[in-house]
Amino acid sequence: MSITSPATSSPAGAAAPLRAGRRRDTISAVFLGVLWLCLALASLFLLFVMIEIVRRGLARLDLQLLTAPPSRIRPENGGVRPAILGTVLVVGTTALLALPTGVGAAVYLEEYADRTRWWNRMIELNIQNLAAVPSVIFGILVLAFVVRAPLNIGAVALSGSIALALLILPVIIISTREALRAVPGEIRDGSLALGATRWQTVWRQLLPAAVPGIATGSILALSRAIGEAAPLILVGATTFVTFSPDGWLSRYTVMPVQIYTLVPQPDQASKDLAYGAILLLIVILVAMNALAIYLRNRFQRRW
Template sequence: MSIAATTAREVTERLATGRSKDRGVGSMVFLGLLWFSLFFGVVVLLALIVSTVIKGAPRFDGELLTNYTSVVRPETAGFRAGILGSLWLMLFTALLAVPLGIAAALYLQEFADSDRPWNRFVEVNLQNLAAVPSIVYGLLAVAVMALLGFDRTGIVLGGALALALLILPVIIITTREAVRAVPREMRDGSLALGATVWQTTWKQTLPSAIPGIATGTILGLSRAIGEAAPLVVVGLASSVTFDPAGMLSQITALPMQIYSLTSQSREELRQAASAAIIVLLVMVLGLNALAIFIRNKFQRSW
């Protein structure tokens, strides 16, 4: 038998021990803990959703979407005002926050000299702003509305202002990420042809960053659609019986209605609230799905 063969057999004996160190007690306990954590998170979430669906199931009908909320006839209460209100809020929130957010991000990323202390200060505080509790933005919106001279704040404009302030930092941060991801060479190529920085930003950088900006904006909006706290502060009604008709129209929003109905004692109203939660969840998931779709469809690799 050659030396090589002997050595090979020794190595085989040493390697083929019939057990794996990956299956040791410590490893298994650790793996178990990881599994439990995952299980816990998913199960709690599932239980919540399932119980809400079961509770709200009797109310999944057309009236849920087309009727107004009524305490007189709670069995046919609907969330027409809330759904329309939330959609209007989203529209005006986007109109307020998106241009401001993109412009601010472009300034910070493309024009500002990041070595200046002032710009550094702004950057640090943007990160902090994203973590400010949403209720604070509600208070801010009330103050701004008062400054603008509106005596009623529970209107589309007031709610949209609060939500826009809330998601502005998110939009700025995600837009900056998207703009930063556009390669330097793209800008250099444009500038070397005699384009100005402004032309380069407008014609090259921004169009290339749009998928990322859209994704960030939609995720911001899907956060805003579920917010109740700032809307409570702004003074949105928990129930109205007419459709929104303009920027100054009084409205309610789905989270506001859910909030007020879940505290009602009558079973029919609580049932309706559960159904409304599902409606809200579907809207949020729909927005997130749209964001994922845009990200995957338009994702570019350089």
């Protein structure tokens, strides 16, 4: 004879799990509503900021903004040409320093490194940690070892490029490793089975197949570098420059630093110039992100 528990046989006992489930559903719905509310508030704030930037910066987004240097005497006739050229020089040099180094380090760690060795595990741990380090720390590091002794090259464009290269290097390494891991293992095994060396497999099979992920991660990392100001201020990005940089060892400024200088100025013309520079910087960043999406989609269709 079976014995039924009074708690489970009574209507009150059967309704207890139902009430608990409804309470969990209510809490989940409230939490989801709070999340949507936070998202809506953040989106409204971002929309308001974008509308204000476009409204005030569109009038200054002209040829004069691109070709004229800034002016303290007549700021309404000024532009940000030195900052644009400085940004191109610094970010271009950053790409030359960071992309080959980052991709090469990722290939070594993913394809060649013995993960049972303690030093390889230490390198991987440090790369993961460096990706979360604040950007100003890299500026302090370059200030101590590059701008001053032992290298002592001074507050020049090359110092800023080194700081930004160190900043984005962990991001490039991590994104490249993820792109290599996403390549099907059959491609690697088939190449090795046909007699190709490990280097031939990496160069002719893995890297071409991983181009979408590598290109996307690299462009997004460079987009972050374009918008950085804190490390460059520490390593000598001049706040007010009326001349264009003429090389890696010259004084320079970049667009974020130029904007940082223009915003607190008391005259309205400087503020309008700052809004125009902000809008130009946003256009550049959107274009770079669009390029990353285009390259990813194009190479994914090919492979």
